[in-house]
Amino acid sequence: MGISFNHVTHLYPGVKRKEYTLALEDVSLDINEKNEFIAIVGKTGSGKSTLIQHMNALKLPTKGTVSIFDNVITPKKRKNPKLKNVRKRVGFVFQFPEYQLFEETVLKDIMFAPINFGMKKEEAEQKALEIAKLLGISHLLKKSPCNLSGGQMRKVAIAGILSYDPDILLLDEPTRGLDPKGQVEIMELFYKIHKETGKTIILITHDMDLVYQYATRVIVLNDTKITYDGDKVKLFLDGIYKDNNLTKPEVLKLIDYLNNKFHYNIDYNTFTLDDLLSKLKEVA
Ligand SMILES: Nc1ncnc2c1ncn2[C@@H]1O[C@H](COP(=O)(O)OP(=O)(O)OP(=O)(O)O)[C@@H](O)[C@H]1O
Ligand SMILES: [Mg+2]
Incomplete structure (x- = not known):
């Protein structure tokens, strides 16, 4: 495993004593x-x-552990x-x-x-x-x-x-x-x-x-x-x-528009405007 978070909480100290900002709460996560x-x-x-x-x-x-390439x-x-x-x-x-x-x-x-x-x-x-x-x-x-x-x-x-x-x-x-x-x-x-x-x-x-x-x-x-x-x-x-x-990516907003307005059936596995253009050319 590359990086693992085990119930990590992070508090930043505030200006006054005993004042804190909670920035992360009980985060667990594995990254390859x-x-x-x-x-x-x-x-x-x-x-x-x-x-x-x-x-x-x-x-x-502040609480919990992070393991980074087996360094805890x-x-x-x-x-x-x-x-x-x-x-x-x-x-x-x-x-x-x-x-x-x-x-x-x-x-x-x-x-x-x-x-x-x-x-x-x-x-x-x-x-x-x-x-x-x-x-x-x-x-x-x-x-x-x-x-x-x-x-x-x-x-x-x-x-x-x-x-x-x-x-x-x-x-x-x-x-x-x-x-x-x-x-x-x-x-x-x-x-x-x-x-x-x-x-x-x-x-x-x-x-x-x-x-x-x-x-x-x-x-x-x-x-x-x-x-x-x-x-x-x-x-x-x-x-x-x-x-x-x-917000939605622009390409998905366009797909929604085309599918609703012109009843195309373009799927969301279209990741860029270039991908969309190729699919439209096929439809056309
Ligand atoms: N050095 C600091 N001291 C005190 N509070 C902090 C400090 N850095 C961040 N915070 C607080 O911790 C919380 C999370 O901040 P963080 O910078 O991780 O947010 P972010 O998601 O990266 O925001 P952005 O999209 O604006 O970069 C916020 O409430 C912020 O005010
Ligand atoms: Mg930031």
């Missing part, structure tokens, strides 16, 4: 080491970021295993990438983690150049990460994670702040990595079109609890999405 593309969705403040920060021990549970993380900091092994295997791209970048230059920033995990400098540099090319940010390598746009920072943060090749990738709203072309490129890159290497990818997003196109499993959070964990078609077919304040 390989071949999952999980979308975590839910309205703002529902606990999504808190949940994935437990997946590489950035947060410790408990509420007691001192008793926990060394986190370096966990962090190397589970890479995290933050919701706010500016908190993740701190080196003098973009190149040094991308090289930081692989060197920290024991890679030789020359090898780390080679790897950084390769990944920068893949992400189309080679022209930024000499700049200071502080002087980049939000979207560029996000790409640098992603490059910094890909550079040490973790087994599982955690992505907190990775397309936020990117232009439409950049969004497609980044998602296609993650999808390619997932397909070619079988790496498990865990993605938080508010974009239901992305969920419908890429996810193999959807986890819905609502007010600190998991309210749905399963197939994406069922989520939108059964109205469960409505109970959880989610």
Whole structure:
């Protein structure tokens, strides 16, 4: 098993003593080491970021345990295993990438983690150049990460994670702040990595079109609890999405319209507008 949550509750301390915010309540969950593309969705403040920060021990549970590649993380900091092994295997791209970048230059920033995990400098540099090319940010390598746009920072943060090749990738709203072309490129890159290497990818997003196109499993959070964990078609077919304040993907809205108005019989196993277009061509 890759990551397992065993009755995890997380409380954030408040400003006053004995005041707390409940962010996760009694969450149990199993995630495979390989071949999952999980979308975590839910309205703002529902606990999504808190949940994935437990997946590489950035947060410790207040109650319960999280097992990450057999490293058991408990509420007691001192008793926990060394986190370096966990962090190397589970890479995290933050919701706010500016908190993740701190080196003098973009190149040094991308090289930081692989060197920290024991890679030789020359090898780390080679790897950084390769990944920068893949992400189309080679022209930024000499700049200071502080002087980049939000979207560029996000790409640098992603490059910094890909550079040490973790087994599982955690992505907190990775397309936020990117232009439409950049969004497609980044998602296609993650999808390619997932397909070619079988790496498990865990993605938080508010974009239901992305969920419908890429996810193999959807986890819905609502007010600190998991309210749905399963197939994406069922989520939108059964109205469960409505109970959880989610919207339908555009492609499904179009299918509903076409089926109602023209009595087509297009099924919900149609994940993108291109898929829909091919089906319409068949009908025509
Ligand atoms: N550092 C913190 N200190 C105190 N409370 C926090 C902290 N971070 C989050 N919270 C609270 O915990 C709850 C869950 O927050 P979290 O950031 O996990 O939500 P989210 O689902 O990621 O939301 P969003 O979609 O807006 O990113 C919220 O009630 C939030 O106010
Ligand atoms: Mg969040």
